[in-house]
Amino acid sequence: MSKFRKKSGGELPPISTASLPDIVFMLLFFFMVATVMRQNTLKIQNNLPMADQVEKLDKKDLIMYIYAGKPSQRYQKTFGQEARIQLGDKFADVKDIKAFIEGERASKREELVPFLTTALKVDGETKMGLISDIKQELREVNALKINYTTKKGDVFKNMN
Amino acid sequence: MAKRSAPEVNAGSMADIAFLLLIFFLVTTTIETDSGISRKLPPIEDVEDPPIIKQKNIFTVVINRDDRLLVEDELMQLEDLRAAAVAFLDNGGGVGDEACDYCKGKRDTSSSDNPDKAIISLQNDRFTSYNAYISVQNELVAAYNELRNREAQRIFGMDFTVMEKFAKDGVSYAGNKDKLKENIMRIKLMYPQKLSEAEPRK
Numbered sequence: 319m320s321k322f323r324k325k326s327g328g329e330l331p332p333i334s335t336a337s338l339p340d341i342v343f344m345l346l347f348f349f350m351v352a353t354v355m356r357q358n359t360l361k362i363q364n365n366l367p368m369a370d371q372v373e374k375l376d377k378k379d380l381i382m383y384i385y386a387g388k389p390s391q392r393y394q395k396t397f398g399q400e401a402r403i404q405l406g407d408k409f410a411d412v413k414d415i416k417a418f419i420e421g422e423r424a425s426k427r428e429e430l431v432p433f434l435t436t437a438l439k440v441d442g443e444t445k446m447g448l449i450s451d452i453k454q455e456l457r458e459v460n461a462l463k464i465n466y467t468t469k470k471g472d473v474f475k476n477m478n
Numbered sequence: 479m480a481k482r483s484a485p486e487v488n489a490g491s492m493a494d495i496a497f498l499l500l501i502f503f504l505v506t507t508t509i510e511t512d513s514g515i516s517r518k519l520p521p522i523e524d525v526e527d528p529p530i531i532k533q534k535n536i537f538t539v540v541i542n543r544d545d546r547l548l549v550e551d552e553l554m555q556l557e558d559l560r561a562a563a564v565a566f567l568d569n570g571g572g573v574g575d576e577a578c579d580y581c582k583g584k585r586d587t588s589s590s591d592n593p594d595k596a597i598i599s600l601q602n603d604r605f606t607s608y609n610a611y612i613s614v615q616n617e618l619v620a621a622y623n624e625l626r627n628r629e630a631q632r633i634f635g636m637d638f639t640v641m642e643k644f645a646k647d648g649v650s651y652a653g654n655k656d657k658l659k660e661n662i663m664r665i666k667l668m669y670p671q672k673l674s675e676a677e678p679r680k
Binding site for chain 2: 335338339342343345346349350352353367368369370371372373374375376378381435437440441442443444445446447449450453456457458460461462463464465466467468470473474476477
């Protein structure tokens with residue numbers, strides 16, 4: 319029966335870590351591919367409302383982002399508590415929207431311009447007055463395709 | 479001279495380097511959420527004489543500055559809005575040319591004639607919160623989607639929202655894409671989204 323007896327002093331062989339780099343590289347490549355670098359640093363609070371009848375926005379390069387909301391904590395000293403618009407990296411005024419849209423249009427190829435969509439990323443606490451002003455400006459420059467960006471969720475959680 | 483073999487490079491620290499990069503990308507990754515409610519703004523144009531619309535074909539939704547809803551001059555909770563909108567759109571009270579043969583509503587003569595005539599008018603105050611506005615928009619879109627899904631199920635055996643999804647990415651759909659788009663147009667014509675937004679009240 320000595321066949322089945324354990325070898326005396328049989329220490330566990332060390333686990334080979336040679337494949338560890340491969341595993342880590344695999345993860346690394348996944349995250350490198352999946353990463354979307356944030357284009358704009360947000361200077362405002364941006365807690366989007368929830369909705370469930372949503373459509374996905376594809377073609378990221380054909381979207382112009384307009385952010386709006388209260389300035390974040392560290393900008394409140396200089397910019398106050400009133401909701402503001404952010405275009406690109408800067409705070410902006412309602413009348414800057416036209417120039418922004420024209421600039422975005424100029425940077426795209428001409429045949430793609432009709433497909434440009436404006437995504438409104440607006441904080442849920444914002445008052446509709448500001449948004450109406452934005453929409454009016456967009457109408458004036460004929461940027462009619464808009465999308466109210468929302469989180470996925472139940473609308474009844476918005477109201478409380 | 480004796481030929482010396484090149485010394486082997488120690489690859490032991492490769493894992494560390496890879497980990498460093500991995501952690502960097504882990505931290506910077508934001509899986510972006512870019513989905514939302516798509517709308518089309520009306521172009522600015524001067525309409526000489528606006529078409530006269532019968533009062534019974536208009537479904538007015540007003541959101542006041544305290545985010546409360548007034549639907550057809552009655553207070554309403556957000557929970558009931560979808561059902562009310564569906565009832566209005568699907569009413570089909572018209573007769574003769576304006577009859578709607580696929581509507582399953584009550585055929586009330588004091589409500590909308592047919593889905594093509596039915597218009598939902600949304601009005602909000604400048605002090606309405608964006609949360610409330612989006613919630614109402616969502617419920618109204620949901621009402622349209624509910625009706626469109628019902629008809630798409632009946633005719634094509636498939637949800638309208640699913641059809642639209644297929645039309646958009648296209649790769650996963652096996653059937654004829656032109657036919658699919660035609661079908662989508664057909665459903666859209668049955669229940670056209672007529673959502674008008676009035677200028678907010680000062």
